[in-house]
Amino acid sequence: MIHFLAHRLFRAVFVLLGVSILVFVLIDLAPGQYFQEMRLNPQISRETVAALQVQYCVGQSLPVQYWRWLKSVSRGELGFSLAYNSPVWPLLRPRIGNTLMLTAAALVCSWLIAIPLGVWMASRAGRWDARVSSVGTTLLLATPDVLIALGLLALALRTAWLPTGGMHRPALDSEVFGRIKDLAIHLLLPLCALTAAMLPLLVRHVRSAILEVLHSPFIVAARGHGVPRSRLLFGHALPAAANPLISLFGVSVGLLLSGSLLIEVIMSWPGVGPMFLQAILERDPHVVVASVLFSTVFLMTGSLVADVSLYVVDPRIRVE
């Protein structure tokens, strides 16, 4: 187990270095810089722009830039944002927290709904009610995330049931309970959107995994022994179908982050997504690198968690 973890960690460092080099090479190839817009401003002299460029080490050769960035990573700063005139990590940290809050909540919600729904649909395969819900998931699967988010936002605007942006009311409550309640209400709309975006894929996989197991002899035998239906489904079929679902968990984490970016931008949730998008538009390279690295770490953590739980759950894998 420790050997396995060490191996994964080594691979992770390798992939992170690869990703950061890839992004740095792309930066170097790119036309346009952060200070280019400043040069167009007649109120800022050429000398000032040149001095700023020297100060922020823009325009140096690629290996030098990469080395300086690595040094700044070792200091725990993750580079320097030109737009915010500050190290990247203090900017990114609160936003990572917000993104994690949204994605974790959506992950829990979507799996909590997907498992019972998928099991139920598999157990009633072929009947009219399962057919109707399968048509529903197919429709939802074909609905783009953008549309789900925009639709829910329009609904919230029209009905004024839920707040439509941000994380807090302008005036913060003094007591803790009120603040948590306020946060929960603001979280609800992006949470619904993200859950709805994730749900159909998960439900389909759960359904097909269970369906495959339901035809196997041990289920028939258990039914013959008179095992009650709910125990048959959740006690016998679900554990047998767990392996592909645990692998799916790892994949779903990546999809979740992609969906979360879009929903954060549309519903102005102050997560990593809006900051990443703005950094692209402003050509703020280190913020882009840091955001991309964050997404990589997030995805790799997801697949690591999936692999470790496979290891824990399945004795066959443990032996190997």
Next chain:
Amino acid sequence: MLKRNKKLLLLGTSLILIHILVLGAFFFAPYDPGEQHRDNPFAPPTRLHFVDSEGKLHLRPYVCSWANHANGIGAPQYVEDCSRISTLRFLVRDERSHSLRGLGMAWRLFGADGPAPMYLLGTDDYGRDQLSRLLYGGRISLFAGLLATGLSLALGLLMGGVAGYFGSWLDDIIMRGAEVFMALPWIYLLFAVRAFLPLEVGARQSFFILIGVIGVTGWARPSRLIRGVILSAKERDFVHAARGFGASHSYILRRHLLPQTSAVILTQAAFLIPQFILAEVTLSFLGLGVGEPVPSWGNMLASLQKYYVLESYWWMFLSGIILIPIFLLYNAVANALSARLERADAEVRSSMGTQKLQVAS
């Protein structure tokens, strides 16, 4: 078997029809996509009247113009003004069409004959006809998906073929590279690559940039699948036989191995095209794709980022809603194709008498 093929044929035909529709936008659309009607911003869809106010039946429906009662202050408030009407006519000659005037192809399938304009699906903030923009925008969005899929499958074929056939260190390098690409959530990868290409470019350039970006970021998954197919195919007896007869690498790859991948490629294409259409829509929606004034389904949706548009004008959702049937069709094709692939696999497996063949790794 026949029934399954028929279903696939039906799905394929409807997809082709949709593509013909958007390709022929210059004929099917009643207006130019850039034609502005500044006095009719956010006009709701025009109603087709078959019965007039006196109860007389019109076989050829007519439309009334929209009169804006807001006097240029605040949101437009439209009331139907039936003193100015147009009749619906088929095959009209459009003299104002500037995009194709030189070619002498100014015919349109239908149009309004009279002073009242006809917006069957409403207008946007510049008073441009939504129906026409939907058709023209489909060109960008659908074909960006198609071309990007072509590019990424070609790259995947090259990389996967080389990795699977030659193996050893080439395989290692290529598959580690694919791992780096797959270690990123797709939107982040897409944005990271898009981030460092020029932002202010013309519509044509940005269209090709978009195809390049989407295609290049998508090569990893198909290349892994293709590598798997090549790996199992190169151990088949007829390949060994060809090698024994002294066939060259390129001959074996071209003649024996690449044809084996065709089913996987076709299935992958059906999976990738809707994903890549969505990628275009997402990028254009966030202002990183094809920009105004050229319509694409993504940048048409972008006006919904303003709350007042989101709240009041439902017809601005149409460029997103239209994706649903298209994705349904593509998903159905992909499912049918992958089911066929699985059946073919099962047949091969039973005929070979082994359990070793693995297509998907």
